[in-house]
Amino acid sequence: MVxxxxxxxxxxxxxxxxxxxxxxxxxxxFYSQNNVPRMLKVAxxxxxxxxxxxxxxxxxxVVYDTLLGYTVYILKETVTGLVIGFSANxxxxxxxxxxxxxxxxxxxxxxxQMDPVTQQNTTVTGYLYQYVFLLLFMVxxxxxxxxxxxxxxxxxxxxxxxxxxxQAFYDGLLGFMADYIMIGFRIALxxxxxxxxxxxxxxxxxxxxxxxxxxAVGIQIKSMAGLIVLYVTxxxxxxxxxxxxxxxxxxxxxxxxxxxx
Numbered sequence: 001m002v003x004x005x006x007x008x009x010x011x012x013x014x015x016x017x018x019x020x021x022x023x024x025x026x027x028x029x030f031y032s033q034n035n036v037p038r039m040l041k042v043a044x045x046x047x048x049x050x051x052x053x054x055x056x057x058x059x060x061x062v063v064y065d066t067l068l069g070y071t072v073y074i075l076k077e078t079v080t081g082l083v084i085g086f087s088a089n090x091x092x093x094x095x096x097x098x099x100x101x102x103x104x105x106x107x108x109x110x111x112x113q114m115d116p117v118t119q120q121n122t123t124v125t126g127y128l129y130q131y132v133f134l135l136l137f138m139v140x141x142x143x144x145x146x147x148x149x150x151x152x153x154x155x156x157x158x159x160x161x162x163x164x165x166x167q168a169f170y171d172g173l174l175g176f177m178a179d180y181i182m183i184g185f186r187i188a189l190x191x192x193x194x195x196x197x198x199x200x201x202x203x204x205x206x207x208x209x210x211x212x213x214x215x216a217v218g219i220q221i222k223s224m225a226g227l228i229v230l231y232v233t234x235x236x237x238x239x240x241x242x243x244x245x246x247x248x249x250x251x252x253x254x255x256x257x258x259x260x261x
Contacts, residue, residue, distance in 0.1 A: 009061045012070065016062065016077045016159045018049040023081030024150055029092045029248075030134065030143050032085065052151055062160035076162045080259060084153060087255040088146060091248035094180055095133045098187035098240075099126025105188075105195040106226030107219050125230070129187070136241040142248075149252055161261045168258035172251070179247055187240045190233045191226050198225050 022045040025031045031041065064070045103109045103123035111124055122130065137143065185192070198221055206214045 010059070013059050013061055013159060014049060014053050016073060017052055017056075017154070018045060019074050019077040020081035020153075020159075021045045021049045021052070021150070023078045024085040025081075027082050027085030027089055028146055029089045030137060031146075032089065048147065048150075052154060055151070056154055056159075060158055060160075073160045077159065079164075080153070080157060080162045081150075083255050083259065084150060084252060087251040088248050090176070090180075091244055091251050092130070092133065092137075094183050094187070094244050094247070095129035096122055096126040097180065097184040099123050099129045101184060101188040102191045102226065102230070105191055106223050108223070108226075128230075132237050133241050133244060136238060137245070140241075140245070142245055145249075146252075149249075149256075153256055156256055156260050158261070162259050163261045165258045169255070172254040172258060175254070176247075176251055179250075183243055183247060186243070190236075191229045194225055194229045195222055198222055 022042065025041045025045045030036075031044075062070070062073050064073065100109065100123055102125040103111075106125075108124045114121055198218075202214050202218045202221070205212065
């Protein structure tokens, strides 16, 4: 007869790992998308948790006196997974920010609509950037890198030993916001520069021929110029994706360091 008995401490240890992995799956890029079934997320979390449970040796059990004490450990592991996944996910939002800048310049911002996958109000170019970068995210194997990085966090942040350094979180978030704006403008810079030149030309034409309706003419010219620039600069998308992915890795490293004991 097969003996399925196991110590209660082992179950508690597995559930702590499962809490961190599940929280990560519901916040990390690609894995957290709404078109991924929730049952699949939970099943994948359980499978990865079992692999890590077998890989992490020896098991350092948490010590607590009451149910409330164990609940605190569960909440700490959940927050740890949420922070790691969120730190990677916010870097992917740079693409939507760059798309909003481009669409504002070329006049497509009025065509914004709700994206059912991300549950965000996204513009046309924002859609383009998001899905191109997501495709490059998959092609470059960064989804596997995220799982490997998550596994490494159990070495850097042992189960139940998470420490939240608020000052480190604040410094990391402040640094990311500065990089967020800078990277977004770098991606949208070609369109921004061309539209700036077009606006200067339209201003000169308005002085030379004031009888022309520059508003009606300008909308068509800026839209056409913006689409041409997007077509010409499509080859730089992999380089822009490299910048975003590097920022994603930096975010993960920064926030993991802020939680290390």
